[in-house]
Amino acid sequence: MEAAVFILSLIDCCALIFLSVYFIITLSDLECDYINARACCSKLNKWVLPELVGQALATVLMLVSMHWFIFLLNLPVASWNLYRYIKVPMGNMGIFDPTEIHNRGQLKSHMKEAMIKLGFHLLCFFIYLYSMILALIND
Amino acid sequence: MLHLPMGHSYPSLPPGYQKMGIPPSPLAGPVQLTPSMAGLSLQSQTPEALRVVNLLQERNILPHGAVPPPTPCLPQDLQKFNCSPEVFRCTLTSIPQTQSLLNKAKLPLGLLLHPFKDLSQLPVVTSSTIVRCRTCRTYINPFVTFLDQKRWKCNLCYRVNDVPEEFMYNPVTRSYGEPHKRPEVQSPTIEFIAPSEYMLRPPQPAVYLFVLDVSHNAVETGYLDVVCQSLLDNLNSLPGDARTKIGFITFDSTIHFYNLQEGLSQPQMLVVSDIEDIFIPTPDSLLVNLSECKELVQDLLKALPQMFNKTMETHSALGPALQAAYKLLSPTGGRASVFQTQLPTLGAGALKSREDPNQRASAKDIQHLTPATDFYKKLALDCSGQQVAVDLFLLSGQYCDLASLGCISRFSAGSVYYYPSYHHQHNPSQVERFQKDLKRYLTRKIGFEAVMRIRCTKGLSIHTFHGNFFVRSTDLLSLPNVNPDAGFAVQMSIEENLLDMQMVSFQAALLYTSSKGERRIRVHTMCLPVVNSLSDIFAGADVQAITGLLASMAVDRSVTASLCDARDALTNAVIDSLATYRSSVLTIQQAGLLAPSCLRLFPLYILALLKQKAFRTGTSTRLDDRVFAMYQLKYQPLSYLMPMIHPVLYRVDDLTDEGALNINDRTIPQPRVLQLSVEKLSREGAFLMDAGLVIFLWIGRNCSSSFLSQVLGVPNYSAVPQNMTRLPELDTAESVRFRAFIGWLREQRPFYPVLHVIREESQLKPSFMQNMIEDRTESALSYYEFLLHLQQQISK
Numbered sequence: 001m002e003a004a005v006f007i008l009s010l011i012d013c014c015a016l017i018f019l020s021v022y023f024i025i026t027l028s029d030l031e032c033d034y035i036n037a038r039a040c041c042s043k044l045n046k047w048v049l050p051e052l053v054g055q056a057l058a059t060v061l062m063l064v065s066m067h068w069f070i071f072l073l074n075l076p077v078a079s080w081n082l083y084r085y086i087k088v089p090m091g092n093m094g095i096f097d098p099t100e101i102h103n104r105g106q107l108k109s110h111m112k113e114a115m116i117k118l119g120f121h122l123l124c125f126f127i128y129l130y131s132m133i134l135a136l137i138n139d
Numbered sequence: 140m141l142h143l144p145m146g147h148s149y150p151s152l153p154p155g156y157q158k159m160g161i162p163p164s165p166l167a168g169p170v171q172l173t174p175s176m177a178g179l180s181l182q183s184q185t186p187e188a189l190r191v192v193n194l195l196q197e198r199n200i201l202p203h204g205a206v207p208p209p210t211p212c213l214p215q216d217l218q219k220f221n222c223s224p225e226v227f228r229c230t231l232t233s234i235p236q237t238q239s240l241l242n243k244a245k246l247p248l249g250l251l252l253h254p255f256k257d258l259s260q261l262p263v264v265t266s267s268t269i270v271r272c273r274t275c276r277t278y279i280n281p282f283v284t285f286l287d288q289k290r291w292k293c294n295l296c297y298r299v300n301d302v303p304e305e306f307m308y309n310p311v312t313r314s315y316g317e318p319h320k321r322p323e324v325q326s327p328t329i330e331f332i333a334p335s336e337y338m339l340r341p342p343q344p345a346v347y348l349f350v351l352d353v354s355h356n357a358v359e360t361g362y363l364d365v366v367c368q369s370l371l372d373n374l375n376s377l378p379g380d381a382r383t384k385i386g387f388i389t390f391d392s393t394i395h396f397y398n399l400q401e402g403l404s405q406p407q408m409l410v411v412s413d414i415e416d417i418f419i420p421t422p423d424s425l426l427v428n429l430s431e432c433k434e435l436v437q438d439l440l441k442a443l444p445q446m447f448n449k450t451m452e453t454h455s456a457l458g459p460a461l462q463a464a465y466k467l468l469s470p471t472g473g474r475a476s477v478f479q480t481q482l483p484t485l486g487a488g489a490l491k492s493r494e495d496p497n498q499r500a501s502a503k504d505i506q507h508l509t510p511a512t513d514f515y516k517k518l519a520l521d522c523s524g525q526q527v528a529v530d531l532f533l534l535s536g537q538y539c540d541l542a543s544l545g546c547i548s549r550f551s552a553g554s555v556y557y558y559p560s561y562h563h564q565h566n567p568s569q570v571e572r573f574q575k576d577l578k579r580y581l582t583r584k585i586g587f588e589a590v591m592r593i594r595c596t597k598g599l600s601i602h603t604f605h606g607n608f609f610v611r612s613t614d615l616l617s618l619p620n621v622n623p624d625a626g627f628a629v630q631m632s633i634e635e636n637l638l639d640m641q642m643v644s645f646q647a648a649l650l651y652t653s654s655k656g657e658r659r660i661r662v663h664t665m666c667l668p669v670v671n672s673l674s675d676i677f678a679g680a681d682v683q684a685i686t687g688l689l690a691s692m693a694v695d696r697s698v699t700a701s702l703c704d705a706r707d708a709l710t711n712a713v714i715d716s717l718a719t720y721r722s723s724v725l726t727i728q729q730a731g732l733l734a735p736s737c738l739r740l741f742p743l744y745i746l747a748l749l750k751q752k753a754f755r756t757g758t759s760t761r762l763d764d765r766v767f768a769m770y771q772l773k774y775q776p777l778s779y780l781m782p783m784i785h786p787v788l789y790r791v792d793d794l795t796d797e798g799a800l801n802i803n804d805r806t807i808p809q810p811r812v813l814q815l816s817v818e819k820l821s822r823e824g825a826f827l828m829d830a831g832l833v834i835f836l837w838i839g840r841n842c843s844s845s846f847l848s849q850v851l852g853v854p855n856y857s858a859v860p861q862n863m864t865r866l867p868e869l870d871t872a873e874s875v876r877f878r879a880f881i882g883w884l885r886e887q888r889p890f891y892p893v894l895h896v897i898r899e900e901s902q903l904k905p906s907f908m909q910n911m912i913e914d915r916t917e918s919a920l921s922y923y924e925f926l927l928h929l930q931q932q933i934s935k
Contacts, residue, residue, distance in 0.1 A: 016532075033612045089699075091510025091546065093517060099550055102610040103603045136638055 003139060005065045006132035012058045013125045019051050020118040027111045032103070037098035047093035052081045058124070070127060077120060183764040188678040189724075192739045193731035194926050200739045201812050206781075209681050209737060211667050213642070220281035222327040222665040225778060226253050227647065229667055230688050233679030234643050235673040235795050238633040241721065244676045245715035245904070249630040249688040250593070254649050255586060257623045261661075262322045265332045268305050269660070270323065274298045277594055280664035282644050283934040288316060292667070294644045295596045327665065329634035333650065333658040336432050342652040343526065344382035344471025345586055346426060350464050353447040354391040354455050357480040361563030363447070365570060366478060367440040369577040370436035374436065378654035379429070385436060386426035386467060388444070390460035391452035392485055399435045400424035406439040406445075417467050426467060437895075455481050458488025458514060461547060463528065465522055472526030472588055474553075474620050476580075480535050490515040493762075494538040500759040502918060505702045507762060507768070510543040519550035523609045528620030529553045532581070533763075534561035534573070542768045547841070552589075552608045554625065554774065556580075557767040561684040568864045568893045575891035576578060583889070585657075586621040586651030596643035598635040605629070605691040605773050621651050624889045625775030626771045628691050637669045642810075674724045677735050683781055686744040688785065690772040693754060697769065706754055710929075713745045718933045732930040746925045747785040747815075747912045757918025758909065779888045783831030786910045788813040791836070792825040792846040794876050802885075807883045808876055816913040816922070825850075828910060829884050829892070835907045836896045849873040851896070863896035 023044060030040040055070035059078040088095055099109055143387055192200065208224040211232040227253045233240040241248055270279040272293035284292045288307070292299050297563060302318050309321050323329055345630065349370070351363065377383060389395045394414065398407040398421060409420040419425065429436065457479055464475045464738065473647065482490050493507045510516060522529055530553040542555070548555045550810055558575060561569045592614055593601060604610055606627035611617040616627075637643060649661045669861055670676060689712055696705040725733060752760055753768035789810040800807045813819045813826075820826055822839040825846055838847070838859060848854050853860075853868040886891060895903050908914075913922035 010805075033615075036611045038524070038611075091516060091543065093513045098520060099516060099609060102613060105602050107635050108633065138782055 002065070002135035005061055006128050006135055009058050009061050010125065010128040010132055012054055012061075013121055013128055016051065016054050016058070017118065017121045017125060019047055019054070020114055020121055021094070022047065023072040024111065024118065027114060028109065031107060031111075038103055041093065041096040041098040041101060044096045048085065048095050049109075052078075052085055055081055060104060067131075070124075076115070118137075140463065162858045183208055186678060188680075188735065188737040189674060190736040191725065191729075192734050192736050193729065194616075194734055194739060194742060195731045195923075195930065197739075198814070200743070201814060203589075203811050205812075206683060206740065206751070206810055208543055208683065209679060211677060212675075213666065213668055217642075217666060218382070219280070219505075220325070220327055220666075222663050226256055226258075226288065226328060227645070227663050227665045228252075228680045228681060228777060229645070229665070230684040231676055231679055232667055232681055232683055233670040233675050234637065234667050235676050236638065236640075236669050237636040237729050238379075238675070239833070240671065241633055244673055245712070245719050246386060246633070246676070247630060247682060247688050247692065247712075248683060249628055249684075250645060251626065251628045251684050251687055251777050252589065252593075252647055252663070253626050253778075254647050254661060255584070255621045255625065255651075256776070258328065261328065261330055262326045263330045263332065264322055266305070266323075267334070268303050269331050269333070270300075270303060270306055272296060272298055272300055275594060275597075277646055278648060278660070278662045278664075280644070280646060280662070281324055281327055282642070282664060282666040283324070285319050288318065289536065291318070293854045294642075295594055297647065299598065328661070328663050331660040331662070333660050335658075336581055337650055337660065338422075338658050342656040342658050343472050344384060344656060345377070345379035345585070345587065345654045346384045346386075346468060346471050347377060347472060348386045348388065348426065348464055348468055349462050350388045350390065350477045351443075351723045352391070352455060352457070352479050352481070353395075353450060354452050354481065355450050356453065356455075357391075357534075358447050358450055360480055360534055360536075362478065362480065362573070363444045363562060364563070365574055366550045366577065369574060370848050371440050373435060373581045374429070374433065374440075374579060374588060377429070378582070378585050380655045381428075381430055382656065383429045383654075384471070384473070385429045387439060387443075388460060388463060389447070389776050390456055391447075391450065392454040392456055393474070394456065394460055394463050396420055396425050396463075397439055398424050399427040399432050399439065401427070401432055403435060406431050406435055406442070411463070414456045417459045417466065418462045419463065423717075426471075455479070455483050456483045456485040457483035457544075458518075461488040461515075461518055461747050462487065464529070465518060465525070465527060467527040468522075468527045472619060473528075474585070474587075475522075475527060475529045476532065477547070478527055478532045478534065479539065480539065482535075482539050483544075488518075490540045490543055492538050495541060500757060501759040503703070505697075505756070505762075505765065508542055508698050508766065509545050511540060512543055515543055515546040516550060517905045519547045521608060522547075522551040523611075523617050523619055526619045527551065528618075530556070530620075532556045532558070532746070533767075534558045535763075536560045536562070538761070539763055541763045541770075545766065545770055549607050549770070551826075552620050552625075554607065554622065554766065555770050557763070559761070559764060568739050568862075568895065571864070572891050572893050577887050579891070584623050586649070587619070587654070589618040589621040589649060589651035591616040591618055591649045593629060594646045594648070595631065596637075596640070596645075598633060598637050599631050599633050599643060600641070601629045603630040603692075603695075604620060605688075605695070607649060607774055616649075618649075621649065624776070624779075625710045625774060626780070628688055628773075630688065630692070640669050642666050642668050646860060673719070677720055677724055680735075680737050682738050682740050682744065683777060685741070686748065686784065687772075687777045687780055689745070690748055690780075694746070694772050694815050697754070702754065702756065706749055706756070709748055709754070709882075710932075714929055714932045716741070717929065721933060732926050742926060742929055743912070743922060744785055746922055750916075750919055751784055751913055752908070755919070758916070779831065779890075781831075783927045785832035785912065786815060786828050788819065789827045789829075790819075790824050791827045791880070792823075792843060792875060794873070794880065796876070805883075806876070807879050810880075814913055815907065815911050817908075826851075827881075828907065830910055831888070832890065832892055833906075834881065834884065834892045834894045834905070835910075837907060838896065838898055840899055846873065850877050856898070859896060859898055861898070861901065864894055866894065 029035045055078045059074040168919045181509040209232050230249050275296040278294045286471050289302050306318050308315050353451045387397045396409045526550045529547045531548045545555050558569045608616040608618050644666045646664045693705040794808040798809050825842050826837045828835040849871040850873050915921035
């Protein structure tokens with residue numbers, strides 16, 4: 001049972017890592033002029049909701065299986081994602097808005113956010129891996 | 140046409156600038172006496188810009204006439220090549236060397252441009268090779284360095300490039316071997332005719348589409364007569380050539396297209412009522428060639444006002460009409476002019492009334508400054524991608540949610556025109572303004588499918604953009620239409636320290652298709668010195684440019700955060716910069732509110748911004764008026780914007796020819812500029828206030844009867860009509876002088892300011908009094924109180 005939970009979280013975390021890398025690559029493509037703002041933002045906005053769902057899934061899994069420490073680790077990121085999603089102003093085309101992305105250093109701050117999330121997901125990956133192996137050994 | 144200085148050899152550069160590898164020595168010449176050095180010596184040697192002014196004691200801080208832009212501190216032979224401040228202006232004419240120094244100065248660093256301004260002298264170069272730097276693609280400009288005759292060094296990235304063979308020959312002087320005398324290196328503003336490498340597709344023709352609201356409300360206002368008449372009058376002066384195309388769409392709850400095919404005897408109207416899924420009824424002949432189908436177009440324009448006279452439709456399907464316009468124009472690109480008189484109620488993009496009339500005079504935060512839907516923004520981006528610009532004319536008496544509607548123009552490089560409470564009978568002054576603005580709009584120069592790039596010397600980078608355009612990728616602004624009345628601003632930061640550099644350059648390059656189908660590039664280059672002391676930075680501060688940039692930044696802040704935040708940020712900008720001046724630049728500490736002479740108007744301008752329609756609280760302001768004022772702050776070029784922020788007040792009942800200007804054989808009097816306070820008004824005089832979009836003429840109760848009879852044509856004060864907006868053309872010397880003065884004021888801007896003559900009991904008196912910035916009101920401080928507040932905050 002334990003092992004199953006951790007295997008699921010591990011897969012989820014892998015998906016989130018790939019997503020973070022995708023965000024970073026797309027944003028740096030925009031910085032280097034390989035794609036334009038509209039294409040970049042529509043690509044990224046498409047994956048905002050899946051990322052939100054994936055992170056929420058990992059958090060809920062940890063809550064349900066009563067691993068409090070990892071749950072508390074995941075909770076801030078999940079709630080930050082939710083906050084950003086809800087707080088998009090009505091006139092904007094999603095979290096990534098092509099008319100605003102080149103203003104006020106938004107591109108840089110999005111990039112920084114994606115990097116931090118990548119680091120966090122990598123950390124979680126190793127935690128889940130360790131816990132899964134531990135659970136498998138204990139079975 | 141071209142101005143080449145006589146007897147000019149190599150532009151003499153300061154020593155150490157011509158050879159590579161040798162660290163530059165300090166600039167030779169008069170610039171050596173920099174303000175920082177002067178501060179150590181006697182007070183009398185301090186340049187005028189740094190003269191200490193105690194704002195609490197000096198009342199007369201306004202100059203006699205217009206405020207002159209500061210001149211950068213460059214050697215004379217470089218400064219004469221510098222770009223005109225009407226086209227290109229920087230908030231700090233001496234650039235700080237490091238970002239930390241800039242942060243210490245607490246002044247914003249940015250550029251304000253007016254790149255497509257109508258210029259009387261513009262050198263145009265047709266050349267097979269356009270010389271550009273190989274790495275950064277900068278165009279060759281007066282500030283590059285020529286190391287021997289065959290190589291030139293870029294002033295933005297410092298790469299050494301080769302001079303191409305063709306460039307060595309100068310076609311103007313027919314001489315060989317003097318590349319530095321070519322017009323590209325002699326003019327900071329120049330236009331190239333671009334070869335085919337600069338075209339993604341064959342240059343488009345001029346395509347004009349007019350989208351007209353014909354609901355009952357619209358017909359009531361009577362705007363349709365004015366538009367059709369104006370078009371009929373100006374049909375031959377629309378910029379374009381033999382390929383120019385024109386089309387019309389009218390809409391109420393359905394969309395109407397007009398088949399103007401050449402063989403028809405009269406225009407044929409096609410109605411599309413399925414507004415959920417708009418389609419174009421016929422593939423061509425909705426946009427027709429103007430010269431071939433001129434009679435049909437004229438017939439349509441004559442018939443249009445009567446066609447909808449009896450309409451009872453009250454709904455407005457603006458969203459579907461815009462989608463139809465986009466579909467019609469996307470194959471070629473072009474301009475769509477949309478006329479709207481009410482809130483769109485049907486179809487995609489329908490809006491609800493969000494304004495709460497009770498909140499108009501709220502002293503707290505103002506809501507609903509952001510768009511309600513992203514429909515217009517998305518459509519504007521689609522239009523921008525197909526080189527379609529949408530200009531919006533809003534002629535409405537009620538709330539129209541300009542915050543949402545304006546997006547269609549803001550991101551497609553269009554312009555927004557606003558005529559509140561337009562009505563042909565009840566508001567004739569708006570009608571006159573509309574007519575004159577339309578004439579200018581239809582006949583002014585236009586550029587199509589344009590892009591603009593702003594390049595700076597290595598080390599500086601642009602981080603925020605202000606204006607009507609879409610930033611497609613870093614530094615590349617997509618402008619489907621470029622017009623001569625649009626202004627742009629950018630904010631910069633110093634990424635790498637500018638050590639070893641004496642000067643930095645900025646270049647704005649605008650690539651566009653002219654209305655005659657020629658691909659052209661307009662290039663403006665500006666050069667500014669680099670300094671490393673705070674006092675030099677303050678000495679080079681351009682107070683009007685700083686105010687303009689802060690206004691744009693405050694609009695952004697109001698939209699992303701809140702209006703109160705923006706107001707606080709504006710006040711803090713003054714407090715911080717004056718506090719830095721006091722603590723770091725002043726050598727002698729005195730009591731009072733001290734400012735350098737170049738920034739003495741800064742608190743006054745900030746107070747004016749806080750009392751401007753865009754940012755004021757506590758006074759009843761309609762939401763659409765406020766949003767339009769915010770759009771103007773971001774869109775208007777600085778020289779047209781300043782009277783809108785700080786109106787100019789003159790006494791005009793005693794105009795003399797003393798100090799008058801002589802332009803085109805007309806003598807234009809130059810009365811003194813007065814402070815905006817009622818204590819400057821006098822019952823015995825007449826005063827003129829130039830507020831940008833409107834001009835007020837206030838007549839005192841005991842005004843001299845000679846002024847009244849000779850200028851206004853009335854025998855006494857009580858005979859002055861209530862809603863007078865026109866001046867009689869009398870033969871008297873006073874009338875001629877006065878009309879020359881008003882004509883001169885009006886010529887300085889492209890939009891038409893209406894003249895309102897105000898008596899004591901006039902309805903417009905509150906608007907006039909609201910512009911008296913230095914006075915106290917129930918919701919705002921007087922100028923003196925504001926200064927005391929600043930002083931208190933600074934000494935904390």
